[in-house]
Amino acid sequence: MVETKQGTLFFDGCDVTELARKYGTPLYVYSESVIESHFEELRRDFLDRWPGSRVAYAAKAFCTLGMCRLVRRAGLCIDVVSGGELHTALAAGFPPERIEFNGNNKLPQELELAISAGVGRIIVDGAGELERIERLCAAMDRRVAVLLRITPGVKADSHDYIVTGKKDSKFGFPLDEDVLYPAVKRAMDAPHVDFLGFHFHIGSQLFDRVPYIQATEAMLDVVGQVRERFGVTVSELNLGGGFGITYTDEERKPFRYYLDPMLERISARFDQWKEPRPAVVIEPGRSIVGDAGMTLYTVGEIKEIKGVRKYVCVDGGMSDNIRPALYQAVYRGVLANKMDAEDREQVTVCGKCCEAGDILVRDISLPPAERGDIFAQFCTGAYGYAMASNYNNNPVPAVVLVSRGRDELMVRRQSYDDIIRCQLIPRSLD
Numbered sequence: 001m002v003e004t005k006q007g008t009l010f011f012d013g014c015d016v017t018e019l020a021r022k023y024g025t026p027l028y029v030y031s032e033s034v035i036e037s038h039f040e041e042l043r044r045d046f047l048d049r050w051p052g053s054r055v056a057y058a059a060k061a062f063c064t065l066g067m068c069r070l071v072r073r074a075g076l077c078i079d080v081v082s083g084g085e086l087h088t089a090l091a092a093g094f095p096p097e098r099i100e101f102n103g104n105n106k107l108p109q110e111l112e113l114a115i116s117a118g119v120g121r122i123i124v125d126g127a128g129e130l131e132r133i134e135r136l137c138a139a140m141d142r143r144v145a146v147l148l149r150i151t152p153g154v155k156a157d158s159h160d161y162i163v164t165g166k167k168d169s170k171f172g173f174p175l176d177e178d179v180l181y182p183a184v185k186r187a188m189d190a191p192h193v194d195f196l197g198f199h200f201h202i203g204s205q206l207f208d209r210v211p212y213i214q215a216t217e218a219m220l221d222v223v224g225q226v227r228e229r230f231g232v233t234v235s236e237l238n239l240g241g242g243f244g245i246t247y248t249d250e251e252r253k254p255f256r257y258y259l260d261p262m263l264e265r266i267s268a269r270f271d272q273w274k275e276p277r278p279a280v281v282i283e284p285g286r287s288i289v290g291d292a293g294m295t296l297y298t299v300g301e302i303k304e305i306k307g308v309r310k311y312v313c314v315d316g317g318m319s320d321n322i323r324p325a326l327y328q329a330v331y332r333g334v335l336a337n338k339m340d341a342e343d344r345e346q347v348t349v350c351g352k353c354c355e356a357g358d359i360l361v362r363d364i365s366l367p368p369a370e371r372g373d374i375f376a377q378f379c380t381g382a383y384g385y386a387m388a389s390n391y392n393n394n395p396v397p398a399v400v401l402v403s404r405g406r407d408e409l410m411v412r413r414q415s416y417d418d419i420i421r422c423q424l425i426p427r428s429l430d
């Protein structure tokens, strides 16, 4: 979907320099065709291959009305982690029964919203939450289907901030006897709760399937224990997301690489028990939208510190992409209007925020940059817009959806007035 024509970068059939001119920069651009291609792979290699399975797109990666519509149109489910994401999905007309609600500290009002909307699943993160759900359901005279999130005690290889399956984690139930099984019993006995099974999510941007397989085995052992202790076989297992994508030179693996061995183990264990395979759900986020997005910036100041480095400053930065500053994420990028240029030099592309750590790409080889050039940073579709802030009171950029040469605004650019819209001057300061 990314190609060069006459020295200019095109994304899903659109000249990105034209997009920059039409909508201004910084600008997030999403390719519908790339998102669709990931849906297609998931359909072919997971949903069709393993009947009874479901994909719940992890909205946290990129949650807008338009994205919820794309997921709805694809017939998939959606995983939300806050009242705000839930509201966005509902406002986009997402069927509530296809919404799954995750999160380690769901607020009372968030649970109430989820239960009254009739969400399909709540992924329960702890014993206190289970009690609160029971009480709320009883008071509201509603029922809700739940899974319990477990921390399977595996260590996946990624940045520490996005590794979640180890025991020392704020997420989920540890596998401790005296914590997990009483919660299972409670969920099974609760009159307003339908206990369906278990959930894990071991981390994000993962390339090795071994921790996934280990987590699956740990989960199956728990399922076995529940059979032995309570005579109940669960009907649903959720394997989370986390499948890695290519930012620079990582090798993206097909979904099957991770999913087949997990599904094979689940099938084998349930066959052994002479039980039907449970519904299996996955929650990919980054792997659906990560490489479907790029960010366009306009080059401004260029600063050369002799013998040290050359800074190419752009009109956005950590306020629209916090990942490099937050976990040293590394990206590729190009000068979109100089794709055929032969000269190259090593520079550091930095943002305009007042932090020395506001670096978008360190030591990148680009054609000599000039004021007004368009820098395109690749693979910013996941956790870019989603983590954007108004730091330095910079407006959050617009989002454009492109598809086979067509472009449409998906989120309008914030104005300065949008930034102060919720602000009040205390009467004492009048």
Ligand SMILES: Cc1ncc(COP(=O)(O)O)c(C=O)c1O
Pocket (backbone or CB within 6 Å): 058, 060, 061, 079, 102, 201, 203, 204, 205, 240, 241, 242, 243, 283, 284, 285, 286, 287, 382
């Ligand atoms: C519970 C849960 N599911 C799914 C995801 C999506 O992960 P990814 O975007 O890496 O696929 C996350 C990410 O943090 C998560 O916490």
